[in-house]
Amino acid sequence: MNDTLPLRLKALIITTLKLEDVAPEDIPDNDPLIGSSRLGLDSLDALELVLAIEKEYGVKIGSSEESRQALGSIDSLAAYLRLHQAVS
Numbered sequence: 001m002n003d004t005l006p007l008r009l010k011a012l013i014i015t016t017l018k019l020e021d022v023a024p025e026d027i028p029d030n031d032p033l034i035g036s037s038r039l040g041l042d043s044l045d046a047l048e049l050v051l052a053i054e055k056e057y058g059v060k061i062g063s064s065e066e067s068r069q070a071l072g073s074i075d076s077l078a079a080y081l082r083l084h085q086a087v088s
Helices: 005-016 043-057 064-070 074-084
Strands: none
Touching: 005 043, 005 074, 043 064, 043 074, 064 074
8 A cells, every 4th residue: 555645745845835946755754844954944834834734634733742743754744644533
């Protein structure tokens, strides 16, 4: 079974944050999303991302601690979504 969730999350990040010159393959699955020098995302980007994820997947990311854990990396975000909703 081919897991497309990480690729879909990368595309959502690129589209939501209007990251020009960034391709999905430029975002490693286990690198930090926020504060990473590779992407340069900050706390405002994190808020936009949380809202987009909630809208796209119907999964509420509650506290700031929960947000930090979920947005730790593509891998952690995919795991969070799988845990809170049946996502294929």
